[in-house]
Amino acid sequence: xxxxxxxxxxxxxxxxxxxxxxxxxxxxxxxxxxxxxxxxxxxxxxxxxxxxxxxxxxxxxxxxxxxxxxxxxxxxxxxxxxxxxxxxxxxxxxxxxxxxxxxxxxxxxxxxxxxxxxxxxxxxxxxxxxxxxxxxxxxxxxxxxxxxxxxxxxxxxx
Amino acid sequence: xxxxxxxxxxxxxxxxxxxxxxxxxxxxxxxxxxxxxxxxxxxxxxxxxxxxxxxxxxxxxxxxxxxxxxxxxxxxxxxxxxxxxxxxxxxxxxxxxxxxxxxxxxxxxxxxxxxxxxxxxxxxxxxxxxxxxxxxxxxxxxxxxxxxxxxxxxxxxx
Numbered sequence: 001x002x003x004x005x006x007x008x009x010x011x012x013x014x015x016x017x018x019x020x021x022x023x024x025x026x027x028x029x030x031x032x033x034x035x036x037x038x039x040x041x042x043x044x045x046x047x048x049x050x051x052x053x054x055x056x057x058x059x060x061x062x063x064x065x066x067x068x069x070x071x072x073x074x075x076x077x078x079x080x081x082x083x084x085x086x087x088x089x090x091x092x093x094x095x096x097x098x099x100x101x102x103x104x105x106x107x108x109x110x111x112x113x114x115x116x117x118x119x120x121x122x123x124x125x126x127x128x129x130x131x132x133x134x135x136x137x138x139x140x141x142x143x144x145x146x147x148x149x150x151x152x153x154x155x156x157x158x
Numbered sequence: 159x160x161x162x163x164x165x166x167x168x169x170x171x172x173x174x175x176x177x178x179x180x181x182x183x184x185x186x187x188x189x190x191x192x193x194x195x196x197x198x199x200x201x202x203x204x205x206x207x208x209x210x211x212x213x214x215x216x217x218x219x220x221x222x223x224x225x226x227x228x229x230x231x232x233x234x235x236x237x238x239x240x241x242x243x244x245x246x247x248x249x250x251x252x253x254x255x256x257x258x259x260x261x262x263x264x265x266x267x268x269x270x271x272x273x274x275x276x277x278x279x280x281x282x283x284x285x286x287x288x289x290x291x292x293x294x295x296x297x298x299x300x301x302x303x304x305x306x307x308x309x310x311x312x313x314x315x316x
Contacts, residue, residue: 097255112272
């Protein structure tokens with residue numbers, strides 16, 4: 001992590017304290033085949049996940065969802081899958097089904113059990129108010145997935 | 159059903175004897191907003207689902223999957239969902255996630271339970287050897303879904 005790319009001191013703490021955010025950064029770095037992010041701080045990598053209400057209004061929901069946004073949605077749910085796997089050992093699949101209008105589903109499943117389900121609307125505007133909010137939302141999905149996996153172990157292993 | 163569009167006598171019997179094929183025809187007629195199929199026999203409507211091995215080889219897997227083929231895949235899994243609903247009362251969602259290369263997933267789920275899961279490969283060539291084979295495959299998915307729904311009723315209703 002190079003200091004000069006740090007967004008600010010608070011953000012660094014947020015990432016350091018959130019296993020979910022660390023896992024999300026790990027997902028993105030893992031896909032970084034050309035080393036674009038090599039010298040970027042974790043905070044800078046996560047910055048595009050923060051989309052304020054004001055900014056959301058500025059993003060058009062016309063046409064296809066930008067591939068970069070699609071990749072961001074995928075990374076979010078892959079990080080959820082990784083968080084659940086860490087706790088339960090269940091290896092899961094992530095399926096993102098987006099229509100051309102930005103409506104659709106994000107699903108994380110293992111065996112016959114759906115560990116995370118989210119309907120997507122205006123996926124063009126996918127993002128969170130702050131890094132804290134991102135961490136909180138991600139953790140919520142992970143926790144719910146872990147609970148389900150523990151409640152229905154048989155279904156998750158089918 | 160108009161007699162002059164009948165493919166042949168045997169096919170008529172196949173559809174009449176298969177609740178799955180009837181359900182599939184029902185799905186397609188239900189989407190027929192412009193009445194294109196109004197005067198078509200059930201067999202003629204199902205004909206594109208029959209793709210022989212020879213014909214499969216002739217279909218290129220380059221580029222996007224044809225929207226008509228995508229609609230056919232959707233109808234197949236919607237008919238499965240309808241078959242499961244009829245027996246269990248569970249209303250399910252169908253999600254088809256296809257990459258541009260024809261790879262992907264078809265999922266039918268209710269609550270947190272996956273009633274049908276299929277990985278798709280070369281979806282451009284989606285089809286079955288015969289109407290009998292189509293009926294058999296569909297029934298297999300429906301039966302498996304009903305079994306799961308009965309085994310894990312709690313998960314299907316989450």
